[in-house]
Amino acid sequence: MRLRTALTDLVGVEHPVVQTGMGWVAGPRLVAATAEAGGLGILASATMTFAELEAAVAEVKGRTTRPFGVNLRADAADASDRVDLLIREGVRVASFALAPKREFIERLKAAGSVVVPSIGAAKHARKVAEWGADAVIVQGGEGGGHTGGVATTLLLPSVLDAVDIPVVAAGGFFDGRGLAAALAYGAAGVAMGTRFLLTRESTVPDAVKQQYLQRDLNGTVVTTRVDGMPHRVLRTDLVEHLEQSSRVTGLYHAARNAQRFKRLTGLRWREMVREGLATKHGKEQTWSQMIMAANTPMLLRAGxxxxxxxAGVLASGQVVGMLDDLPSVRELIERIVDDAAAIIGKLPAVLTD
Structure with a gap:
């Protein structure tokens, strides 16, 4: 079964299903599996060095000839070089975790790439649409990782009303019912993170996957104690400890992990400080919060x-409480699309004269 939408036409994928660029999770194996199954896989590059990103793109291209994307941090020190890499390698989709610079959009579009920023408010969608973005991904508060406080059921229609470009819905999606509902709202597809994390191709350790599968709908919490910004994660002993500990204790552990992240990535302290400053985005963040932000990649990596x-933090959407299996990526996408098509096919029956 196939569902043709503005997203499938724009990107050239078979199904309107997107696997999001989750740091430490969305690597070449998962991205290629998603592409081969007809969805749009997005490679996470924020936790990669430039050399690692080069190798990852080459590996995905070695595993599939189908379209895929790369998620970039617009505020990274080498963001311009990474844009050049995507253009040089012919990567079909450039996804941005933060609003990209207008210059990046123009360069990518001139080279034939599709630019799809992730946004969290209608006003941000308007801005990137005016700059030339081809589509947007909008994540509601149910989503994992950094998230906002507005539910997808309200955020999605507000964005659809604000822009005329394709809108992909994220936050709270995991099955065909969700895809059918998103399409009924007017979205061009759905994007999922936690659901793809819990697949056989995901490289997350099996013991960790089992921890996810044991959670119910109350198994996540939005905390600011990880990096100073709202972050939806699994409730674990570490998270409970962070929630209850003093900021001085949190800062001490953050500084230690920031040093580990520095060694792992090869970044210099000056670069880390610059990137920390970039996370402000007009917010009144303290130096301790910026150190916590540098610490976050190590907490996620550990888990x-x-x-x-x-010692690690496990980002997760609320949908974790609805999941109880580890399908292959192909089984997952085909099941979602078939179920959505069946639901849509029944809708005419509710119409009356």
Whole structure:
């Protein structure tokens, strides 16, 4: 079964299903599997060095000839070089975690790339649309990782009313019912993170996947104690400790992990400070919050890569409480699309004269 939408036409994928660019999770294996199954896989580059991103793009291209995307941090020190890499390698979709510079949009579009920023408010959607973005991904408060306080059911229609470009809905989606509902709202597709994290192709350790599968609908919490910004994560002993600990204790552990992240990525302190300053975005953040922001990649890596849930943080959407299996990516996408098509096919029956 196939569903043709503005997203499938724009990107050239078979199904209107997007696998989001989750740091430490959305690597070449998961992205290529999504592409091969007919969806849009997005490679996460924020936790990669430039050399690692080059290698990851090459690996995805070695695994599939279908379209895929790369998620970029617009405020990264080498963002311009990464844009050049995407253009040089012919990456179909450039996804941005923060509003991209107008210059980046223009360069990518001139090269034939599709630019799809992630946004969290209608006013941000208007801005990037005016700058030439081809589509947007809008995530409601149900989503994992950094999130806002407005539910998808309200945020999505507000964005659809604000722009004329395709809108992809994220936050709270995991099955065909969600896809059918998103299309009924007027969205061009859905984007999912946690649901793709819990697939067989995901490289997250199996023991960690089981921790996700054991959670109910109250198994996540939005905390500011990870990096000073609202962050939806699984409720774990570490998160509970962070919530209850003093800011001085949190700052001490953040500084230690920031040093580990510096060694891992090869970034200099000057670069880390510059990127920390860039996270302000007009917000009144303290220096301790900026150090916490530098610490976040290490907390996520410990849990999602090393499997150390005692020392790591596990980003998760609320949908984790609805999930109880580990399908292959192909099984997942085909099931979602088939179920959505069946639901849509029944809708004419509710119409009466």
């Amino acid at each position: 999602l890569v090393e499997g150390d849930t005692d």
